[in-house]
């Protein structure tokens with residue numbers, strides 16, 4: 367592996383900005399492992415592990431899970447994928463970012479690039495309050511913008527959709543507060559290291575993706591796209607030569 371290549375990404379952004387959606391596609395495109403800390407937390411909860419149970423109250427209220435629990439849930443996965451990862455939801459505060467840096471440094475590695483996806487608060491509230499998830503295949507729907515064919519039923523699995531426990535209005539409000547107080551300072555943390563790219567999360571999924579790919583292309587034209595451990599050509603009818611829209 368080429369240690370100087372850009373294989374270790376972090377996606378930042380407020381809840382509902384589209385980190386998960388974009389992260390999944392980007393990771394596939396770049397051949398990186400997509401590690402979503404929220405998914406890992408939910409998996410532990412579903413399996414009723416000690417860590418999952420310990421995280422439950424914080425999670426449902428919309429609070430960050432304490433670092434000591436988060437590290438045990440997330441770090442092993444990150445370190446397993448140290449060759450190439452795209453982190454979504456971790457780090458979420460300065461202490462987590464410093465710990466991540468320390469762990470990577472032990473392997474002579476670092477976070478190469480962070481992507482901040484932004485969206486106005488009004489849009490976010492609307493997206494989150496209308497988000498529904500399939501409990502079986504985890505596909506995400508929105509009551510208006512990405513509605514299932516049959517109201518409240520997954521197109522793939524034909525099972526009723528659910529609302530995430532932390533997508534209630536009260537929890538969304540707290541998540542936004544947590545984001546501003548704890549996570550947004552990370553933008554400055556990475557900006558000061560010259561590792562931050564900022565992209566608007568407004569518009570259709572494909573538009574945002576175009577924007578992100580355009581920025582990545584400018585940041586590091588050939589290496590970024592060629593070097594992920596399992597990089598594939600994107601199946602998205604996109605041209606990397608295009609400028610951001």
Ligand code: ADP
Pocket residue numbers: 380381382385403404405407424425426428429430431432433436454455456457458462532541
């Ligand atoms: P969103 O970004 O839309 O809020 P996530 O699925 O990333 O959704 O996270 C949901 C919740 O999981 C958070 O509100 C928090 O309770 C918990 N969580 C996820 N990642 C972390 C983290 N790095 N540190 C602390 N808590 C976390």
Ligand code: ZN
Pocket residue numbers: 500501502503504505520521522523524
């Ligand atoms: Zn489904």
